[in-house]
Amino acid sequence: MAEINLSGTKYRFGNTYRKDAWWAYPLFVFLALSLFVVYVTWAAWQGKNYWYGPYLSPLYSPELFGPSPHRWIGPQPTWWPSMIRFSPALFVLWAPGLFRLTCYYYRGAYYKAFWADPPSCTVSEPRKKYWGENSFPLIIQNIHRYFLYVALFFILFLSYDVWKALWFTDTSGNKSFGIGIGTLVLAVNVVLLSGYTFGCHSLRHLVGGFIDRLSGSPVRRRAYICVSCLNRRHMLWAWMSLFWVMFSDVYIRLCAIGVWSDWRIL
Amino acid sequence: MAIATFQILRGDASNTRVESYSIEVSEGMVVLDAVHAIQATQANDLAVRWNCKAGKCGSCSAEINGMPKLMCMTRLSDLPLDKPVLLQPMKAFPLIKDLVTDVSWNFAVKKKIKKFKPRKPDNPDGTWRMAQEDIDRVQEFRKCIECFLCQDVCHVLREHQLHDQFIGPRYLVYTAALEMHPLDVEDRLEDLKKEDGIGYCNITKCCTKVCPEDITITDNAIIPLKERVVDRFYDPLKKLFRIFRFKK
Numbered sequence: 001m002a003e004i005n006l007s008g009t010k011y012r013f014g015n016t017y018r019k020d021a022w023w024a025y026p027l028f029v030f031l032a033l034s035l036f037v038v039y040v041t042w043a044a045w046q047g048k049n050y051w052y053g054p055y056l057s058p059l060y061s062p063e064l065f066g067p068s069p070h071r072w073i074g075p076q077p078t079w080w081p082s083m084i085r086f087s088p089a090l091f092v093l094w095a096p097g098l099f100r101l102t103c104y105y106y107r108g109a110y111y112k113a114f115w116a117d118p119p120s121c122t123v124s125e126p127r128k129k130y131w132g133e134n135s136f137p138l139i140i141q142n143i144h145r146y147f148l149y150v151a152l153f154f155i156l157f158l159s160y161d162v163w164k165a166l167w168f169t170d171t172s173g174n175k176s177f178g179i180g181i182g183t184l185v186l187a188v189n190v191v192l193l194s195g196y197t198f199g200c201h202s203l204r205h206l207v208g209g210f211i212d213r214l215s216g217s218p219v220r221r222r223a224y225i226c227v228s229c230l231n232r233r234h235m236l237w238a239w240m241s242l243f244w245v246m247f248s249d250v251y252i253r254l255c256a257i258g259v260w261s262d263w264r265i266l
Numbered sequence: 267m268a269i270a271t272f273q274i275l276r277g278d279a280s281n282t283r284v285e286s287y288s289i290e291v292s293e294g295m296v297v298l299d300a301v302h303a304i305q306a307t308q309a310n311d312l313a314v315r316w317n318c319k320a321g322k323c324g325s326c327s328a329e330i331n332g333m334p335k336l337m338c339m340t341r342l343s344d345l346p347l348d349k350p351v352l353l354q355p356m357k358a359f360p361l362i363k364d365l366v367t368d369v370s371w372n373f374a375v376k377k378k379i380k381k382f383k384p385r386k387p388d389n390p391d392g393t394w395r396m397a398q399e400d401i402d403r404v405q406e407f408r409k410c411i412e413c414f415l416c417q418d419v420c421h422v423l424r425e426h427q428l429h430d431q432f433i434g435p436r437y438l439v440y441t442a443a444l445e446m447h448p449l450d451v452e453d454r455l456e457d458l459k460k461e462d463g464i465g466y467c468n469i470t471k472c473c474t475k476v477c478p479e480d481i482t483i484t485d486n487a488i489i490p491l492k493e494r495v496v497d498r499f500y501d502p503l504k505k506l507f508r509i510f511r512f513k514k
Binding site: 016017018019020104105107108111112117118121122124125128130131132133134135138139142143145201202204205209210212213214215221231232234 | 329331332333334346349352354397399400419421422424425426428445446447448450463465466467468469470471472475476484485489490492493494495496497500501
């Protein structure tokens with residue numbers, strides 16, 4: 001390809017002629033993602049107060065091993081290394097974590113906010129070398145679709161949690177249908193996570209983006225249109241679902257600790 | 267009439283300076299009007315490339331207060347005129363003079379992209395039939411006016427100057443228009459990965475932000491192409507699938 005000579009151009013980190021508050025958005029991303037990572041790491045290592053009655057925190061779902069009645073397989077496995085503190089969240093959090101980490105939207109956002117690559121449009125970077133997503137480690141971002149496959153299962157698990165959150169056990173052990181604020185919190189969580197997951201760029205490609213003639217496959221075309229529709233607001237879904245996952249855990253944790261009590265609507 | 271000050275980068279590649287010009291501005295003026303007024307009254311030798319004054323020719327691209335924009339589509343009322351307005355040429359391309367840059371690199375890149383190759387005609391009379399829903403996706407890309415603002419804002423070209431390894435957002439859009447065309451049968455995926463350097467794009471979406479035609483460059487062109495490259499080169503299951511299909 002033709003080369004180009006721009007030898008006279010000099011760049012210094014942070015150098016820009018922009019006169020707007022270009023730093024505001026990357027700063028927001030930096031603070032919001034940092035808050036989320038710090039909170040989720042703290043919550044994941046707690047290993048307690050993550051369920052309350054029929055509610056299970058989405059950070060711990062599905063609970064494969066653990067002490068709560070929501071567990072699927074059994075209590076803490078005997079093979080768990082004694083020097084590592086046990087928490088059921090450690091079995092599951094990697095999957096949604098890697099799904100978000102490799103998400104096309106978040107990639108663009110955290111490259112700017114955490115790696116200043118670039119800090120913002122037309123703002124100079126701290127490094128002269130640049131490899132992009134062409135070589136290790138960022139070339140791994142290309143397997144985003146595999147984390148999507150796993151994330152789709154999580155939508156099922158979390159939907160099942162909403163179903164379970166509709167059945168309350170009374171003091172005599174009888175189960176009855178009901179709706180609490182916690183049920184609504186978990187239901188909204190599923191809606192927002194579905195909006196985010198089903199609007200994924202990789203899913204858009206997999207349901208129809210990979211072919212050039214969708215007119216011959218009406219189902220595939222409809223699916224492509226639906227995913228594209230969600231994809232147009234992918235950033236919004238990403239932030240809302242991120243916030244709501246954290247809020248859901250806070251809500252259930254505070255119910256479990258007794259700071260506030262869940263209000264039954266039905 | 268209000269007075270506004272414009273600081274314009276003057277000179278050529280060997281010597282540049284910023285000069286200030288104050289002119290009277292009135293309602294409805296765009297930056298290009300101001301530049302023409304300066305050219306007519308204070309700096310007859312000011313070089314500026316322009317043509318249609320309607321945002322359709324893509325000639326008057328420049329950096330206004332540090333952001334790549336079309337001068338003919340930037341209203342003075344949208345700028346803070348209490349401070350001087352800074353006008354600079356595009357930085358991703360070599361400077362010729364004042365606000366004019368040499369964008370010929372773009373045309374050289376375009377020539378290297380594999381051309382449109384239609385499938386065999388659908389009908390005996392040598393014609394094809396296309397469904398509107400199949401062509402909808404690529405019609406967006408045909409809006410491009412080749413102003414090269416997306417190339418200018420892209421940090422891979424602007425800052426890292428990888429012009430020899432990366433074709434830039436404009437030509438990824440161009441490739442997407444060909445690659446996703448319902449009639450086209452050419453294969454450009456290997457070129458996209460190796461020659462065109464699609465992996466250099468790290469999805470900052472700056473190109474989408476500055477596009478005067480509101481083409482959703484990153485989401486509708488670059489990411490779908492990245493996904494097609496993943497299909498071919500990075501997805502182990504797809505690779506296995508291709509091996510077994512080939513054996514049959």
